[in-house]
Amino acid sequence: MDDLSMVADAIADPVRREILMMLRRTPLTAGDIAARFAISRPAVSRHLRVLRESGLVRDQQIGRHRRYSLVRSRLSDLAAWLAQFDTQRVDWSQRLAALETEVHRTRRDRKRAEPANDQPTARHPKEDTA
8 A cells, every 4th residue: 555545544534533633732642642532542542553554643652651743744745635636726836936026027127217326316305404
């Protein structure tokens, strides 16, 4: 099974999606995660195993507890694949680059249109204080 399919399979279950939502804020121990569900601890452990095997979470043994944290990078391939179906999505990087080009072009055109520095310019009467 390819990585994209493993991630998609792992997030197909609503309990696993809820666990991911919980872990996006802070790492949690298996006991903390299990306490938030009405299902048995062994069932939560099986969900955590699926998430760990898919690479979406990593665990760290701390004493007698196992602490789980989210691996955000594993979601990026799935997000990129899904983005191709979102025709309403705006590509901001491309638009901002185009805006930057226009700003530079406008500044260049204004500098070319300014009178040369050696030509006297009209001064405002209030500026003459001498």
